[in-house]
Amino acid sequence: MANYALVNCNLIDxxxxxxxxxxxxxIRSGKIFAVGRSEDIKDTSGYKTIDLGxxxxxxxxxxxxxxLPLTGKGTKASSAGASQERLLKILKTRIGRSLLLGMMKTNAAxxxxxxxxTCRSMGDLFYTDIKLRNMVNSGKAPGPRLLVSGPIITPTGGHGRNFGVVADSPWEVRRAVRxxxxxxxxxxxxxxxxxxxxxxxxxxxxRPTMSLEEVTAACVEAHMAGLMVASHAESTEGVRIALKAGVDTIEHGxxxxxxxxxxxxxxxxxLRGYSSLIPTLYPAITIGNLDSSxxxxxxxxxxxxxxxxxGMISGMKTAVKAGIKVGLGTDASTPFVTQYNTWRELEFVIKYAGMSAQRAIDSATRINAEIMGIDDVTGTLEADKASDLIVVQKNPLEDIRSLKEVSMVMHGExxxxxxxxxxxxxxxxAIDSISFMDS
Ligand SMILES: [Zn+2]
Structure with missing residues (x-):
């Protein structure tokens, strides 16, 4: 297992x-051992030195x-309807399930x-994300650190009903959570x-689809096991119900x-006395602005x-101003949201929500780690944390698009x-055609 000295770099920690x-x-055995000025850390013997120039x-x-399941290619099957139902039927078969795991492996890579x-999988099919997380953890598949939710819990007629677990009434919701x-x-x-x-x-x-009693049941049950609850909520009243019930992260907003x-x-x-917001501008801006053809x-x-x-942009601006923890996610797998362009979400929050590049990077690193409760392990570059880092050619604070071309990735070992x-x-x-960074 190699130890590395990354020398002569510009650091955003x-x-x-x-x-x-x-x-x-x-870097020693997948962890950061020390961070300091190159002139202060001269002795790098025992480390494989990489001069980053x-x-x-x-x-x-x-x-x-x-x-994790889809590539983000815009197909009829990725929106609701008959072709999605057909795809689900295929995936339910034994061959379908092993195909699904294969696609998810590729997407995680x-x-x-x-x-x-690090990725938080927010809705999956047949608990395949758990299988993949376990494979990644035991070194059987390369991938980011995965925090996974398994299938989404939704009411009859609710969002994600085709691939989630349907539960009505507080006790059914509790059973689904259990x-x-x-x-x-x-x-x-x-x-x-x-x-x-x-x-x-x-x-x-x-439109709110779960009652306060049902959302409360989910929260009580999850919190009893020490788990957070994330809720898809896309209206003011829907977010209010979720917050009142004790939801820990509001998704979209x-x-x-x-x-x-x-x-x-x-x-x-x-669970922790406060709630956070994870906006996902990318899919909504894309569907809202690209041609239906x-x-x-x-x-x-x-x-x-x-x-x-x-609504999401308005909520996010209010939240940032009020000091609420605002994280960042792409909703990859939805139409036109690929598994390789997380940097687009940073571009969109800068352009549409007026965030600074620094703040967008903070959201995508330290703040996301805090929200997910893993800030003792990752999210910043300091001693004792995992060596989760990327190297880019140009200054992302000046041009966020530099994140598009990553020249090196380290993730633990x-x-x-x-x-x-x-x-x-x-x-x-298609996304370039509605990207407004240059305008
Ligand atoms: Zn989602």
């Missing part, structure tokens, strides 16, 4: 703002909301090679409101009022998408020089 020039990191080192990115060293805990999930994912792809009427995306801000900051029913979305889905991202992944050129072209 995830703790301090800005760049620290001429720095050295000593002024390249930029930052913490490995954390994707706090993603799904793409996340890692594109610079993401089942997921028995299967060894890391977090409970519920859908307390509708979503864009399954809304049939304009304005319906985000909507515009917030004072009562909700207070509940985020001090949430007595949450390439997204296969209906007019209602497109208009609902615009409504959802406007894995060291990947010149990472590689398969791209989907038509998706990249």
């Amino acid at each position: 995830g703790k301090k703002a800005g760049i620290q020039p001429a720095m050295t990191l000593l 002024g390249k930029y080192v930052l913490p490995g990115l954390i994707n706090a909301h993603m799904h 793409a996340q890692l090679h594109s610079g993401v060293t 089942r997921n805990i028995q299967e060894q999930v890391d977090v409970i994912k519920i859908a307390s409101t509708g979503g864009v792809t399954d809304a049939l009427k304009l304005g319906e995306a985000g 909507a515009s917030l009022d004072d009562e909700m801000i207070e509940l985020f900051l001090h949430n007595p029913k949450s 390439i997204t296969y979305m209906t007019d209602v889905q497109i208009k609902n998408s615009v409504m959802v991202y406007e 894995l060291f990947i020089d010149k990472p590689k992944f398969k791209t989907i050129p038509e998706v990249d072209r």
